[in-house]
Amino acid sequence: MKIAIIGSGITGLSAAYRLTRNGHEVVVYEASSFNGGQASTLEISGNDLEKAYHHLFVSDSHILTLYKELNISDELEWFKSSVATYTENNIWPTTTILDILKLRPLSMKQRFSLLLISLRLKLIRDWKKLENITAYDWLKNKVEKKTFEIIFEPLLRGKFGRYYKTISLPWFWSKLQTRVASRNHKFQEILCYPKNSFKSLIETLVETIESNNGSIKLNHIVTKINIKNNKVESINVKNSTEEKTNKFDSVISTVPYHILNKIVKLPDQILINSKKVDYMAAVVMIIVSKYKLSNYYWLSIAEKDFPFLGVIEHTNLIPKYRYNNNNIIYITNYVEGDHPLLSKNFNEVYKEYEPYLKKINSKFNKDWIIEHRFNKINYAQPIIPINYSSYKIPIELPVNGLYCANTAQIYPEDRGTNYSVDLGENVSKLIMKGK
Numbered sequence: 267m268k269i270a271i272i273g274s275g276i277t278g279l280s281a282a283y284r285l286t287r288n289g290h291e292v293v294v295y296e297a298s299s300f301n302g303g304q305a306s307t308l309e310i311s312g313n314d315l316e317k318a319y320h321h322l323f324v325s326d327s328h329i330l331t332l333y334k335e336l337n338i339s340d341e342l343e344w345f346k347s348s349v350a351t352y353t354e355n356n357i358w359p360t361t362t363i364l365d366i367l368k369l370r371p372l373s374m375k376q377r378f379s380l381l382l383i384s385l386r387l388k389l390i391r392d393w394k395k396l397e398n399i400t401a402y403d404w405l406k407n408k409v410e411k412k413t414f415e416i417i418f419e420p421l422l423r424g425k426f427g428r429y430y431k432t433i434s435l436p437w438f439w440s441k442l443q444t445r446v447a448s449r450n451h452k453f454q455e456i457l458c459y460p461k462n463s464f465k466s467l468i469e470t471l472v473e474t475i476e477s478n479n480g481s482i483k484l485n486h487i488v489t490k491i492n493i494k495n496n497k498v499e500s501i502n503v504k505n506s507t508e509e510k511t512n513k514f515d516s517v518i519s520t521v522p523y524h525i526l527n528k529i530v531k532l533p534d535q536i537l538i539n540s541k542k543v544d545y546m547a548a549v550v551m552i553i554v555s556k557y558k559l560s561n562y563y564w565l566s567i568a569e570k571d572f573p574f575l576g577v578i579e580h581t582n583l584i585p586k587y588r589y590n591n592n593n594i595i596y597i598t599n600y601v602e603g604d605h606p607l608l609s610k611n612f613n614e615v616y617k618e619y620e621p622y623l624k625k626i627n628s629k630f631n632k633d634w635i636i637e638h639r640f641n642k643i644n645y646a647q648p649i650i651p652i653n654y655s656s657y658k659i660p661i662e663l664p665v666n667g668l669y670c671a672n673t674a675q676i677y678p679e680d681r682g683t684n685y686s687v688d689l690g691e692n693v694s695k696l697i698m699k700g701k
């Protein structure tokens with residue numbers, strides 16, 4: 267069978283790997299000049315590094331199995347993570363239960379109730395029962411005002427901007443499940459990061475797909491999926507020199523709905539449902555610094571006036587000797603697709619951020635910066651509203667040969683490379699079953 271895959275992110279590459287291994291003829295078309303999509307890497311100070319911070323959890327079984335299958339599991343290394351929250355002009359560690367019990371901005375009663383509510387949510391097995399309520403409404407009713415304002419509201423507001431009151435509770439529930447499952451018997455969070463960054467996985471997938479006679483075409487934008495008599499017939503593909511029509515038996519789209527809707531006329535109900543999903547963009551600044559900003563890997567900002575959401579100090583997780591003893595610091599933000607930050611450059615955004623970086627560490631100044639990068643990632647985080655399972659779009663669309671496998675179909679889990687691998691495997695199984 268001849269299959270076109272739109273997008274060479276982890277979903278597209280995983281599907282191509284499975285299908286070519288089973289003898290199918292696969293062409294992956296990728297609009298950009300690199301593979302890996304949101305998990306792609308860049309070179310900075312002589313090292314490969316994700317454009318946006320990435321790690322894996324203990325429960326990420328699909329991707330961990332893929333590493334094994336590809337004979338690259340020696341890439342996987344595990345590290346103790348450290349987490350903290352910035353509020354009331356201080357950094358408060360929140361890594362262990364003891365840390366929570368010492369969280370001074372909250373009263374002792376509030377600290378206990380925070381632990382109890384997390385435990386209560388953790389023990390819920392059937393997430394479907396949580397589908398008809400937003401995380402905002404549930405948490406606001408369950409904890410005291412101060413706990414909500416310091417812990418939960420900044421988290422929801424920071425990640426989902428103006429949509430923060432609409433996110434369904436299963437999103438929050440699944441985040442908690444993943445993070446708790448990644449803790450060892452001492453309740454210490456353990457995270458995985460590949461020895462040679464996510465580049466080794468992406469490159470190995472590409473090499474394996476090509477050695478199985480699959481082909482990956484970078485700088486090729488799919489502009490149209492042509493349907494005749496409710497069956498996929500061909501796609502239009504544009505590169506820098508020409509636009510061509512190529513015939514295929516099946517097409518897998520891994521792109522967000524906003525893009526898919528521009529290149530194919532979806533059946534009415536699917537179109538309506540796809541329009542119910544919106545996305546946040548990520549704005550990620552990377553700083554290679556002479557010194558560390560804090561002692562924590564993951565620092566959440568719980569102050570409304572801060573212009574960013576978190577600071578992820580990669581080298582507080584991964585030993586910094588790997589990076590010439592420099593410190594790798596990501597400063598991250600999620601913003602709406604029409605946010606003014608998306609049209610600014612590094613210098614403009616740095617100017618906004620600097621006074622707040624100084625609040626985290628008063629000694630911080632521009633002289634610390636050895637090198638920097640600035641990345642904007644569209645459609646970075648789907649916004650999943652309540653009762654989503656009643657209208658989530660299936661992988662197999664009601665058009666013969668047309669399949670859709672994108673981050674908004676990952677539910678109730680939050681999107682992540684582990685679930686992209688699973689999605690890639692599921693879509694290829696469906697295609698092979700339908701053969």
Ligand SMILES: Cc1cc2nc3c(=O)[nH]c(=O)nc-3n(C[C@H](O)[C@H](O)[C@H](O)COP(=O)(O)OP(=O)(O)OC[C@H]3O[C@@H](n4cnc5c(N)ncnc54)[C@H](O)[C@@H]3O)c2cc1C
Pocket residue numbers: 272273274275276277278295296297298302303304305318319320321322486487488489520521525548550643646647671672673681682683684686
């Ligand atoms: C800030 C941030 C932090 C993250 N942290 C983690 C983490 O710690 N751990 C983790 O596991 N995951 C993390 N993720 C999520 C993870 O990176 C994604 O869920 C995953 O990579 C999505 O893969 P995908 O293939 O489904 O989509 P994408 O990576 O978005 O791939 C889709 C591809 O389609 C291409 N495309 C679009 N339109 C066209 C077209 N018309 N023609 C051809 N190609 C097209 C795009 O260029 C892109 O390459 C993070 C994401 C972000 C943004």
